[in-house]
Each structure stands twice: as C-alpha cells, then as structure tokens.
Amino acid sequence: MTRKLVFSLLLIIGMLIGMATPALAVSDSILIFGEKLNDSQRQEVRSKLGISKDGAQQEVDVTGEDYASFINGNPNANMYSSALIKLENNGEGLVVNIVTPENITKVTSEMYENALLTAGAEDVTVDIVSPIAVTGHSALTGIYKAYDVEGAELDKERMELANDELEVATDLAENEDVSEEDVSTLLTEIKQMIADQNPVTREEVEQIVSEQLSKLEINLSEQDRQRLIDLFDRMRELDIDFGKVKDQLKQIADNVANKAEELGLDQGFWEKVAAFIGDIFNALGNFFKNLFN
Secondary structure, eight states: OOHHHHHHHHHHHHHHHHHHSOOOOOOSOEEEEETTOOHHHHHHHHHHHTOOTTSSSEEEEEOHHHHHHHHOOOTTOOOOOEEEEEEOOTTSOEEEEESOTTTBOSOOHHHHHHHHHHHTOOSEEEEEEOSSOBOSTTHHHHHHHHHHHTTOOOOHHHHHHHHHHHHHHHHHHTSTTSOHHHHHHHHHHHHHHHHHHOOOSHHHHHHHHHHHHHHTTOOOOHHHHHHHHHHHHHHHHTTOOGGGGHHHHHHHHHHHHHHHHHTSOOTTHHHHHHHHHHHHHHHHHHHHHHHTO
C-alpha cells in the first residue's frame, strides 16, 4: 500500500467523521502562518482548523528571518507550513496532529513529537496545516515562534538539535528498507535507553544506538549510522534529561505501534476500513431514520 493511498483514505475517513462531529471551539491559541501564504490560502488554513478570522486565537506570521534566528536556517527560506499551537498546563503532555497529511510529505506526527521533546517543549497541543504540498520541516520554526510570542523561552542549542533530528529522521525514512514507523520507533527507543542508562561517553552512546538498530532489525549505511551516533552524542553533551519525559516517550512508542498495526500493514486492513466506513454510514442512516420516526 502506498503512502499517498493511505493518506487519501485517512482523509476520506476524516471528512466522514467531520460530517457527524461538531467542531470544538478554540481559545487561548496562537495560529502561526507561513509568511508566503496569500489571503486565500490563509482562509483555507482557518477552514481546515475549523476556526474563523475573528476567533479567539492570536495570529502571527513565521518568516525566513525567524528560521535564521531560531535555528540558523536560511533567512530567504519560503515558509508555507502553518500551525495552531495551544500551550497546555503542566502534565498535559505533548500532542501533534497533522490536519493535512496529504500535504505534509516527509514529517510524521511522531517525528514532530520526538523533535519537540528534544527542543524542550513538553505540554503543548499542535495542529499542523499546509494548503500546498511541503516537506513539513519549517513547521518546527512556527512552533518555536509561538513559544517566543508567549514569552516561553526554549534553548537555542536544543532547538537547532531538534531541527537536525527532524532532518535525520526524514532522510532515514527515505530509505526504501526503513519505514517512517521504524524511524520513529528507533528514535524513541534510543531516547528511552539514554534516560535509563545516562551515558557519559560517546562510546556508550554508540553502544545504545547499535543495540537498538540490532533489536529493531534496521540496517543502515555506515554514514547514516554515524549520523545517528553524532546526533545522540550531541544530546548527551547538552545533558538533555529524557527521564522526566519517559511517559511521553512511551506514548509516542505506543502510538507508532498502533499506527503500524492499523495501517498494515496486516491483511485485514482493508476489511477493517470497509467495516469502519460502513459503521459510519449505518450510524448516520439510523440517526436520520430515528429523526423522522
């Protein structure tokens, strides 16, 4: 099953659910627009999110200059990805929803969540939208911009590292033998091992990476393997405490496992989808039948 086919199917299911489910009101939120979006595209973003221009959310643009300021990116970069961000109370956890998966071509929600934990974002809900096809990398900068607007400071080195992590993750997922689910599981498992073992040398980091690659039966080129080791050794040097977000890491791992099982990636996948869609139409039919009886 191709990724585009799965995304198209999920989009249809989402539209069907949206027909029967009222949109929730948004408050205390920041909508970050990619600066290159025109007025029509901005309205499309609001529509996808189920909000209005006059809603409770604050609206701010993220620019190429922000990209350079936060993570030393190209100040001339074209910014299209948009995100609705709500900073939650302590303990609420980190949730990333990709509202337009058909237009976010490289980054998965679990990749975003992993990167944001690296950056130091813990209690936030993020809905990511793009009206055109983009890789999705620039959405991280938009999230950082929201934190900045709210006066919640994130460490610059950790933000840069998180961006590099996202680059590594999407590059690894382009390997035909490594799925997006494999990559997200690998990153999460390595972080969990770092939290458990607290490595103090590069050699210890290398051992953790090697063990997880072997455990998950993932074969990488020596160059990609070294990129992973370099990435996690930088995390060690920054002394990032993944121990305090172990519950969040476990949730990411569980989400990836559930997604892999559901999208199947098993032979009964299409039967499950057909039954699910049938249940939706049956429920709608019963609703209207009862309405007029």
